[in-house]
Amino acid sequence: MIIPQIIIILLIILGILSLQFKDLLNAVISLAIFSLLSSLLFYYLHAPDVSIAEAAVGAGVATVIFIAVIGKTRRKEE
Amino acid sequence: MKLKLLGEFLIFVVFGFVLIFGIDFIPPPPSGLKNYFVCQGVRQTGAINLVSSIYLGYRAFDTLGETIVLILVVSGIVMLLEKKDKE
Amino acid sequence: MKESEIVSVISRKLVPYILIFGLYLISYGHLSPGGGFQGGVVLASGIILLALARGTDSAQKLFPEKNLRIVEAKAFFLFLFMGIGGLVAGGYFLQNFLPLGKAGEVPSAGFIFFLNLIIGLKVSAGISLICFYLLKGE
Numbered sequence: 229m230i231i232p233q234i235i236i237i238l239l240i241i242l243g244i245l246s247l248q249f250k251d252l253l254n255a256v257i258s259l260a261i262f263s264l265l266s267s268l269l270f271y272y273l274h275a276p277d278v279s280i281a282e283a284a285v286g287a288g289v290a291t292v293i294f295i296a297v298i299g300k301t302r303r304k305e306e
Numbered sequence: 307m308k309l310k311l312l313g314e315f316l317i318f319v320v321f322g323f324v325l326i327f328g329i330d331f332i333p334p335p336p337s338g339l340k341n342y343f344v345c346q347g348v349r350q351t352g353a354i355n356l357v358s359s360i361y362l363g364y365r366a367f368d369t370l371g372e373t374i375v376l377i378l379v380v381s382g383i384v385m386l387l388e389k390k391d392k393e
Numbered sequence: 394m395k396e397s398e399i400v401s402v403i404s405r406k407l408v409p410y411i412l413i414f415g416l417y418l419i420s421y422g423h424l425s426p427g428g429g430f431q432g433g434v435v436l437a438s439g440i441i442l443l444a445l446a447r448g449t450d451s452a453q454k455l456f457p458e459k460n461l462r463i464v465e466a467k468a469f470f471l472f473l474f475m476g477i478g479g480l481v482a483g484g485y486f487l488q489n490f491l492p493l494g495k496a497g498e499v500p501s502a503g504f505i506f507f508l509n510l511i512i513g514l515k516v517s518a519g520i521s522l523i524c525f526y527l528l529k530g531e
Contacts, residue, residue, distance in 0.1 A: 277426045277428065277431065280418070280426060280427060281430060288438040289437065289520055289524070292441055292445070292528075293523070293527060296527040296528055300527075351502060351505060352423075352496050352501055353423035353496075354496055358422050358428050358505060361428065363489065363504075367486070367487055370473075370487070376516065377466075379523070380519045383523050384462075387529075
């Protein structure tokens, strides 16, 4: 019963970290870990469909697209 | 900088308070449609996975709209990035 | 950038299993968790892994960009024709006009199985096309 609370606290920490990072690559990686943990949370809440979609889109494809876009633009935030 | 962080923290606390204590006052969703899908879904569409039977059986027109959104995104990206290569 | 031996070998051995898993998710979408969109994204992530590890040129030998564009466009019209088929059979738009079959077998649920296949192919072609265009310039 303690597992979803731990996951939610980690999710809050990762969300705040991804807002605070000045280096955008670190923010993207922390968003990828956020997606992976939230897919674990969805699986725990008995929604395997949403879990598969979240793990494939959030941690796989969106990270690749973000990193490609960072490569085409600036890496550091002002 | 400090003031901005304090504002963010205050918004966070207020929204968390509303979400934790306000969720008791929301009335439960109507159960008629849910009971209809659970009882009739497998017999009417033939799919065991209820998510699939709603996504492609009862609400297939919604899926058509989602397909149009994806084809719009792909055509926009092809239009934007192919022009750059030719110049 | 210098090519790493480990990344190259691991990606070559891993990609066929990812593609098989995506096809499994698509074709068993009406029986178990999964479905057209999820399976299509898993297929696309296999193609993207190949493109990242081996370069877009060698990935485009296996999955040419022209074919992906054709699949993306034709699958949408197949979806529309499946919808019009319901009208032809004497019902409403997007009606399930194929025989339902016995629940629990793989080619069952008529219409939903084919719509899953169409959506899976379309989503995988679209997402891998987006990533090819984004990765090509580097």
